[in-house]
Amino acid sequence: MTTHISPESRSLLFCSQIRELESFGKTQQTEYSLMQKAGIAAARLAAGILQEKHLPVLIIxxxxxxxxxxCETAARLAMMGWHCTLLMYGEPGxxxxxxxxxxTFASxxxxxxxxxxxxxxILSTRWALIIDGLFGIGLTRDMDEHYAELINGINKLTVRSDTAVLALxxxxxxxxxxxxxxxxxxLAIRADYTLTFIANKPGLHTAYGKDFAxxxxxxxxxIQVSKIPESRCLLIEVDIEADMLALSSLRRLPNTHKGHYGxxxxxxxxxxxxGACLLAGRSALLAGAGKVSIGFLDAAASxxxxxxEIMCKNIRDFTVTNEVLVAGPGMGTSHEAKKILQDMLRKNTPIVIDADALNLIAAEPELQVVLRQKTSPVILTPHPLEAARLLGKSITQIQHDRLSAAKQLATTFNAIVILKGAGSIVSNPNGDILINTTGNPGLxxxxxxDVLAGLCGALLAQGMPTIExxxxxxxxxxxxxxxxxxxGIGPxxxxxxxxxxxIRNILNRLVRQSDFPSQRQRPV
Ligand SMILES: NC(=O)C1=CN([C@@H]2O[C@H](COP(=O)(O)OP(=O)(O)OC[C@H]3O[C@@H](n4cnc5c(N)ncnc54)[C@H](O)[C@@H]3O)[C@@H](O)[C@H]2O)[C@@H](O)CC1
Ligand SMILES: Nc1ncnc2c1ncn2[C@@H]1O[C@H](COP(=O)(O)OP(=O)(O)O)[C@@H](O)[C@H]1O
Ligand SMILES: [K+]
Structure with a gap:
C-alpha cells in the first residue's frame, strides 16, 4: 500500500466508479481491512504534517x-504516542x-x-491538527443543526489560527x-490537506472543492490498479515524456520562416x-505565432x-485566407458584429471563440447552426456566465456541475470547450474531460x-492538434x-x-526540456 501522488492519481473517478471499486476491493479484502489501511495511511500523513508528538490533535x-x-486514524496516532482527542458524532449503537x-479499537x-x-x-482548545472524518462520499442531504454548528465552529477556529486541517x-x-x-x-470543512482513498476524485480539483480540499x-x-475502471476524466499535468509528440509542434528547424508558425x-x-484585442494579440505574438494581426471592428489603432510587430487594420480591410481566427475580445454584440462573426464562422479555418462572440452565438440561433456545421477546429473559451448564456441556464446551475456543463457545451456545439474558472475544465465532444491544476486567484x-484566447490561437497556428x-x-x-x-507579482x-x-518563458522552457534534436548543440 502506498500514499502517493502517482501518475495514476491523475485519473479521476466518479463516486459510482469508486463504489464499484469498493465492491471489488471487498472481494479481495474485508471492508474493515480497507478502513484499517485508510487509518494507517492517514496517521502516517498526519505524523508527516505535524512531526512533534506532544501537540494536541482533534479527530472528528x-x-x-x-x-x-x-477512529482507525485516532487509534494509530495514539499508538504512536500522539495526544489525541476523538470527537464522536452519531450514536455508537x-x-x-x-x-x-x-x-471499540480506538476506545x-x-x-x-x-x-x-x-x-x-473543543472550539476553545488550540489544536495543532484537526482531522476531518465527519462525512465522506455518503453525505447526501442537508446538515442538521449540530453538524452545521461544528463545521462553522471549526472553520472559524482554523481561519484565525495556525491549526492545520486534514480531511479524510x-x-x-x-x-x-x-x-x-x-x-x-x-457548508464544508475547509482543509489544508486531503487524503483521498481508492482513487482521486474530480470534485477535489474544481469549483469549491479547489477551495476546500x-x-x-x-x-x-x-486495490489493484489494473481493476480501476478506465477513467475518461484526467487532471492536466504537463509531462515532458508523455507530451513529447504534442510539444514537437513547437520545435523550430533551422530552415524555416515566419510562414511556418502561422x-x-x-x-x-x-x-x-x-485593449482586449491588444492583450490577445500580444499573447499570440509572445507565444510564438509567426505573424499576428488585429482586425478592429471600429477605427483601428494604427x-x-x-x-x-502586430499588424493593426480595420476588419473590413482583411481578406481572410488561412489565418487562425480568435474572435470575440472586446467585440461587442452589435448587428455589425454578428454579421462579421457569421462571415468568419463560414471560413474553413481554425477559430477560437471567446467573450462577446460567445454571447452573440448564445443569442443568435443562426450562428449556432453555422457553428455546429463547422469542420475546421473550434475552441470555445467561456467563463461561467458565457457558458450559462450558451446553455440557457443560470451561473449557479453551471457551477453546480462544471464537468457536465463543459461536456454539454462540447457536444452541443461540436467543439473543444475550456470552461474557465478555478479548476478550468477542458472537454471534447466525446465527453472526455480534463481538469486543470494550475492557476490562482491572481487571474x-x-x-x-483575452490572453488565454490569444495563446490558444498561437498554439493552433503552430500546428498543435486542437485538444492539445x-x-x-x-x-x-x-x-x-x-x-x-x-x-511576488500577484496575486x-x-x-x-x-x-x-x-507564458513565453514557460513555452521555451518546455521546448528546451523536451530536448528536441534541433535544439541540441551539435559537436563542433
Ligand atoms: N466502503 C469501503 O470499502 C471504504 C469506505 N471508506 C470510507 O467510507 C466513506 C463512505 O462511507 P459511508 O457510505 O458510510 O458514507 P459517510 O461516512 O459519508 O456517511 C454517510 C452516513 O451519514 C449519513 N448521512 C448522510 N447525510 C447526512 C446528513 N446530512 N446528516 C446526517 N447524517 C447523514 C448516512 O445516512 C450514512 O449513515 C468513504 O468516504 C471513506 O471515507 C474507507 O474506509 C475506505 C473503504
Ligand atoms: N480564482 C481563479 N483561479 C484560477 N483561475 C482563475 C481564477 N479566476 C480567474 N481565473 C482564470 O482567469 C481567466 C479569466 O478569464 P475571463 O473571465 O474571460 O476574463 P476577461 O474577460 O477579463 O479576460 C480564465 O482563464 C480563468 O480560468
Ligand atoms: K471527511
Missing part, C-alpha cells in the same frame, strides 16, 4: 464509514459493524473520547463528483474595448506601440481571458500566473499584460 468521527476511518470495530487506547455535547470545550477522503460537505457543496447550506494525496488502499488574426475591439482580473492546444494553453496560462505569484495586482512574457 461522523456516523458513517468515514467516521470509521477517523447505529454505526456500521466496521465502524463499531474501529470505535481501548490512551486517547480522550468526547461527545459532540462538549463542542464549546474529502472535505466533509464537498461533492466528490462536482466540487460543489452537497448541501444547500453551503487543499493539497490532495491519494491512497489506493492496495498567422493569428484577432477579431474584435470596438471603441473603448481595443499600431501597437508596445509591439509594433481574477480583467483581460486574462486547449490543454496546453489552459495549463501554461495558469502556470504563468503561478510563477508570477511565486516571484494582488497581477495584470493580464504581465502574463505573455511568463
Amino acid at each position: 468521527a461522523g456516523p458513517g464509514n468515514n467516521g470509521g476511518d477517523a 447505529k454505526y456500521s459493524e466496521d465502524t463499531k470495530k474501529s470505535y 481501548e487506547l490512551p486517547l480522550t473520547l468526547q461527545g459532540y455535547q462538549d463542542l464549546s470545550d 477522503d474529502l472535505p466533509s460537505g464537498i461533492n466528490p463528483d462536482t466540487g460543489d457543496f452537497t448541501n444547500t447550506q453551503m 487543499g493539497k490532495v494525496f491519494v491512497d489506493d488502499l492496495g 498567422h493569428v488574426l484577432i477579431i474584435g475591439g470596438v471603441q473603448g474595448m481595443s 499600431f501597437d506601440a508596445l509591439h509594433p 481574477s482580473t480583467g483581460g486574462t481571458g 492546444a486547449a490543454k496546453f494553453a489552459t495549463w501554461i496560462h495558469g502556470k504563468a500566473a503561478d510563477e508570477l505569484v511565486d516571484s 494582488i495586482g497581477l495584470c493580464a499584460g504581465e502574463l505573455p512574457q511568463a
Whole structure:
C-alpha cells in the first residue's frame, strides 16, 4: 500500500466508479481491512504534517464509514504516542459493524473520547491538527443543526489560527463528483490537506472543492490498479515524456520562416474595448505565432506601440485566407458584429471563440447552426456566465456541475470547450474531460481571458492538434500566473499584460526540456 501522488492519481473517478471499486476491493479484502489501511495511511500523513508528538490533535468521527476511518486514524496516532482527542458524532449503537470495530479499537487506547455535547470545550482548545472524518462520499442531504454548528465552529477556529486541517477522503460537505457543496447550506470543512482513498476524485480539483480540499494525496488502499475502471476524466499535468509528440509542434528547424508558425488574426475591439484585442494579440505574438494581426471592428489603432510587430487594420480591410481566427475580445454584440462573426464562422479555418462572440452565438440561433456545421477546429473559451448564456441556464446551475456543463457545451456545439474558472475544465465532444491544476486567484482580473484566447490561437497556428492546444494553453496560462505569484507579482495586482512574457518563458522552457534534436548543440 502506498500514499502517493502517482501518475495514476491523475485519473479521476466518479463516486459510482469508486463504489464499484469498493465492491471489488471487498472481494479481495474485508471492508474493515480497507478502513484499517485508510487509518494507517492517514496517521502516517498526519505524523508527516505535524512531526512533534506532544501537540494536541482533534479527530472528528461522523456516523458513517468515514467516521470509521477517523477512529482507525485516532487509534494509530495514539499508538504512536500522539495526544489525541476523538470527537464522536452519531450514536455508537447505529454505526456500521466496521465502524463499531474501529470505535471499540480506538476506545481501548490512551486517547480522550468526547461527545459532540462538549463542542464549546473543543472550539476553545488550540489544536495543532484537526482531522476531518465527519462525512465522506455518503453525505447526501442537508446538515442538521449540530453538524452545521461544528463545521462553522471549526472553520472559524482554523481561519484565525495556525491549526492545520486534514480531511479524510474529502472535505466533509464537498461533492466528490462536482466540487460543489452537497448541501444547500453551503457548508464544508475547509482543509489544508486531503487524503483521498481508492482513487482521486474530480470534485477535489474544481469549483469549491479547489477551495476546500487543499493539497490532495491519494491512497489506493492496495486495490489493484489494473481493476480501476478506465477513467475518461484526467487532471492536466504537463509531462515532458508523455507530451513529447504534442510539444514537437513547437520545435523550430533551422530552415524555416515566419510562414511556418502561422498567422493569428484577432477579431474584435470596438471603441473603448481595443485593449482586449491588444492583450490577445500580444499573447499570440509572445507565444510564438509567426505573424499576428488585429482586425478592429471600429477605427483601428494604427499600431501597437508596445509591439509594433502586430499588424493593426480595420476588419473590413482583411481578406481572410488561412489565418487562425480568435474572435470575440472586446467585440461587442452589435448587428455589425454578428454579421462579421457569421462571415468568419463560414471560413474553413481554425477559430477560437471567446467573450462577446460567445454571447452573440448564445443569442443568435443562426450562428449556432453555422457553428455546429463547422469542420475546421473550434475552441470555445467561456467563463461561467458565457457558458450559462450558451446553455440557457443560470451561473449557479453551471457551477453546480462544471464537468457536465463543459461536456454539454462540447457536444452541443461540436467543439473543444475550456470552461474557465478555478479548476478550468477542458472537454471534447466525446465527453472526455480534463481538469486543470494550475492557476490562482491572481487571474481574477480583467483581460486574462483575452490572453488565454490569444495563446490558444498561437498554439493552433503552430500546428498543435486542437485538444492539445486547449490543454496546453489552459495549463501554461495558469502556470504563468503561478510563477508570477511565486516571484511576488500577484496575486494582488497581477495584470493580464504581465502574463505573455511568463507564458513565453514557460513555452521555451518546455521546448528546451523536451530536448528536441534541433535544439541540441551539435559537436563542433
Ligand atoms: N466502503 C469501503 O470499502 C471504504 C469506505 N471508506 C470510507 O467510507 C466513506 C463512505 O462511507 P459511508 O457510505 O458510510 O458514507 P459517510 O461516512 O459519508 O456517511 C454517510 C452516513 O451519514 C449519513 N448521512 C448522510 N447525510 C447526512 C446528513 N446530512 N446528516 C446526517 N447524517 C447523514 C448516512 O445516512 C450514512 O449513515 C468513504 O468516504 C471513506 O471515507 C474507507 O474506509 C475506505 C473503504
Ligand atoms: N480564482 C481563479 N483561479 C484560477 N483561475 C482563475 C481564477 N479566476 C480567474 N481565473 C482564470 O482567469 C481567466 C479569466 O478569464 P475571463 O473571465 O474571460 O476574463 P476577461 O474577460 O477579463 O479576460 C480564465 O482563464 C480563468 O480560468
Ligand atoms: K471527511
